[in-house]
Amino acid sequence: MDKDASKSEKSDFSSIDTLRQIMARLRDPVKGCEWDAAQNFLSIAPYAIxxxxEVVDAIEQQDMHELKNELGDLLLQVVFHSQMAAEKDLFTFDDVVNAICEKMIRRHPHVFQDHDTDIDPARIKGNWEKIKAKERSEKKSSDSGALVGIAKALPALTRAKKIQERAARTGFDWSDTAGPRAKIDEELAEVDNATDRENLIEEIGDVLFTVTTFARHHGIDAEQALKKSNEKFENRFKIMEEIAGGDITPLPLSEKENLWIAAKNYEKSNKNK
Structure with a gap:
């Protein structure tokens, strides 16, 4: 990149080409940044996640200024990977853009081909799934099956839901909530009867997987449900510390339990206001 990148904040850096030039300069083995130049696909993969x-967090906080910044950080990851790929003659940023444009047009025939005026959401969803299934089958892979292609880096609860949804499309699923509810009791009994630590880990995992199924049958995303519970516990714990006037570690468990009850009552009173 040339001198323009060192201008004041008033400079117009809105072009994607400018960002690409910045990334190429950072990766330059002679004039670039030592850290950026040393990275590879695996080393920066965690940053994309x-x-x-952080993008989702900004959205949930309804902080649009922060959302703008976080979307920029996420875009940088796309440019970073594309630059590394270009250096190895694998693909370029333009190839990435072209691929997603082709995919969106291919997956939305009702918009770009059929031009239907009477759009049936169920039919559109069905077509979307058929197109995705066809795409998966066309990928060059020795592995095949209904569960192929579900990213292993997804949060475990989210991945469990996706696995279950794929399996359900083959007809392998309970017909109502009674099945997974009974299965939860069965899995909890197996936790109680676990023979060693490895077995216990396995059985607790089965409980979590089945709870995810139970949530799905209620139309609830288990990941989001747990996220809300995390936030609820975090807020109540903060209230406990506020009531106690600081660190609650030295207090006996009975006092901590009383603080928990007080925090719950405080939450309820505020909700009713």
Missing amino acids: EEAY
């Missing part, structure tokens, strides 16, 4: 979560 981290930035995606």
Whole structure:
């Protein structure tokens, strides 16, 4: 990149080409940044996940200024990977853009081909799934099956839901909530009867997987449900510390339990206001 990148904040850096030039300069083995130049696909992969979560956090906080910044950080990850790929003659940023444009047009025939005026949401969803299934089958892979292609880096509860949804499309699923509810009791009994630590880990995993199924049959995303529970516990714990006037570690468990009850009552009173 040339001198323009060192201008004041008033400079117009809105072009994607400018960002690409910045990334290429950072990766330059002679004039670039030592850290950026040393990275590879695996070493920066965790940052893509981290930035995606920070985008979601900004959305949930309804902080549009922060959302703008976090989307920029996420975009940087796309440019970073594309630059490394270009250096190895694998693909370029333009190839990435072209691929997603082709995919969106291919997956939306009702918009770009049929031009239907009477759009049936169920039919559109069905076509979407058929197109995705066809795409998966066309991928050059020795592995095949209904569950192929579900990213292993997804949060475990989210991945469990996706696995179950794929399996359900083959007809392998309970017909109502009674099945998974009974299965939860069965899995909890197996936790109680676990023979060793490895077995216990396995059985607790089965409980979590079945709870995810139970949530799905209620139309609830288990990941989001747990996220809300995390936030609820975090808020109540903060209230406990506020009531106690600081660190609650030295207090006996009975006092901590009383603080928990007080925090719950405080939450309820505020909700009713």
